[in-house]
Amino acid sequence: MPGWIFLLAFALVFYGNGAAFVESLVNYPSWRLIGANEFTAYHRFIGPRVIAFLVAPAALGTVFTVLLLKFRPAPVPLWAVWVAVLLQAVVWVSTATIQVPIQIALSTDGFSAPLLDRLIETNWWLRRVPYAACAMIFLWMAARVMGRPGQAT
Numbered sequence: 001m002p003g004w005i006f007l008l009a010f011a012l013v014f015y016g017n018g019a020a021f022v023e024s025l026v027n028y029p030s031w032r033l034i035g036a037n038e039f040t041a042y043h044r045f046i047g048p049r050v051i052a053f054l055v056a057p058a059a060l061g062t063v064f065t066v067l068l069l070k071f072r073p074a075p076v077p078l079w080a081v082w083v084a085v086l087l088q089a090v091v092w093v094s095t096a097t098i099q100v101p102i103q104i105a106l107s108t109d110g111f112s113a114p115l116l117d118r119l120i121e122t123n124w125w126l127r128r129v130p131y132a133a134c135a136m137i138f139l140w141m142a143a144r145v146m147g148r149p150g151q152a153t
Contacts, residue, residue: 002071005064006145010138012061013084017135019054024128028120031111039111047107058131062088065134075144080137087134094126 068081102119
């Protein structure tokens with residue numbers, strides 16, 4: 001069972017990173033190209049889809065990461081799982097306290113260049129950087145689980 005929990009956490013963390021980077025580097029910058037009259041409708045349209053295809057899988061990845069605290073493959077040190085959990089906690093706390101309020105304001109009040117700039121900046125430093133670091137920890141853990149190249153497992 002620890003192997004499956006690790007595999008699911010690994011897959012969801014990498015999926016979440018990929019989806020989040022597309023959101024950050026493709027979607028957010030394009031918001032400046034949407035007309036003010038269309039922005040609110042667009043934002044309300046895309047919001048539930050982002051929750052379904054980015055937030056929900058990322059949240060599930062966090063659940064499986066937390067499960068690794070109790071059920072982890074033997075080669076994975078406990079400290080590495082704690083680092084992954086803490087990095088994901090930074091992402092979720094930032095999301096709840098900074099980015100969600102910005103998203104609510106954008107959905108309610110319409111486009112705001114200063115709010116979008118704050119969203120992009122805080123999203124990068126408080127979500128993309130820690131989540132990418134988490135993915136790198138998972139890659140390191142996966143290498144430990146798989147053993148050295150050429151070595152029988």
